[in-house]
Amino acid sequence: MAITAAMVKELREMTGAGMMDCKKALNETNGNMDEAVEFLRKNGQAKAEKKASRIAAEGLCMVVTKDDQTAAVVEVNSETDFVAKNATFQEFVKAVATQAVNSDAADMDAFMAEKWNEDASKTVSEALVEKVAVIGENLKIRRFEKVVAEHGCVVPYVHGGGRIGVIVDADTDVVNDTVKEAMHNIAMQIAALNPKYVSRDEVSADYIAHEKEILLAQIMNDPKESQKPEKVINGMIEGRISKELKEVCLVDQVYVKAEDGKQTVAKYLEEVSKAVGGTVKVKRFVRFETGEGLEKKQEDFAAEVAAQMNA
Structure with missing residues (x-):
């Protein structure tokens, strides 16, 4: 299979690996993108599949709460940051979020087919088409999620003027200002x-x-580490897995506002539980980041390569 510059570019953006490494990986895997990512990871040239590391699409995430038990987050995309900052666009995103918090739709197709809350003579899809005509730029209601607390409360948080929207579903025996403040801190985390x-x-x-398979491949590709005893290698893998889990699991993370820089989120929640005389836990959370996994239009790739070679 012929490996194109566009394929190399896509793999670079997915992994952060060097251009020649990406080309080699694609050649080794006959152009299979997923296998190429695995190839790079096993050779230590890509730490992880972080497609969102080059977030580029514009737009807004917005969270609307109906009450302490119900909230919804939406992401609506625009072509440019200029439109994302436009009051008309922002009002439309808020209306979409309000639609979502009152919706019983199970998926995006059902949501787009609903009657528009602000004008029942049209659907959500038709309201979007009209807004595209008014703003003069392509818009997309990309996703939504509604959260209903079964035992406790929901707490919203919006960061960066709409770049990130978070909902925390708290499982708690007590719902008061102390618990809500704690959940706000968790949402910021x-x-x-x-x-x-x-x-x-x-x-x-x-x-x-x-992940263990990836880590083993990385170790075996290292001339020094690969010579270590099997017991030592297994210990290294377990240690690295544990470190990774501390990064990706909320309650294992170091609480960002911890005064000693060591307290975990789990320990912080224990403190809050003790303070309010009940059990306070995080049941689940939703986090939307604007443009996550999407790309902006890029400059000509050949020109980019030429510029790097001439630098």
Whole structure:
């Protein structure tokens, strides 16, 4: 299969690996993008599949709460940052979020087919088309998620003027200002450190096995580390897995506002529970980041390469 410059560019943006390394990986895997990512990871040239590391699409994330038990977050994309800052666009995003918090739609197709709350003579999809005509730029309601607390409350947080939207679903015996403030702090933690799970209980055995396979391949590709005894290598893998889980599991993360720089989120929640005389836990969370996994239009790739070669 012929390896194109566009394929190399895509792999670079997915992994952060060098241009020639990406080209080699694609050649070795006959152009299979997923296998090329694995090839780079196993050779230590890509730390992880962080497609969102080059977030580029514009727009806004917005969170609307209906009451202490109900909230919704939406992401609406625009072509330019100029439109994202436009009051007309921002009002439309708020209307979409309000639609979502009152919606019972199970997926995006059903949501787009709903009657528009602000004018029942049209659907959400038709309201979007009209807004595109008014603003003069392509817009997209990309995603939404509604959260309903079963035992406790929901707490919203919006960061960076709409760059990140977070909802925390608190499982708690007590709902008061202290608990809500604690959940707001947790939401800020989620926005800043982007955990993937609440706790290790949510991490699948398949994920752990896959990461161990990657780590073993990295070690075996290192001339020094590969010579170590099997017991030592297994210990290294377990240590690195544990370190990774502390980064991706919310309750294992170091609490960002900890005075000693060591307290975990789990310990912070224990403190809050003791203070309010009940049990306070995070049941789940939702985190949307504007443009996550999307790309802006880029400059000509050949020109980019030429510029790097002439630098």
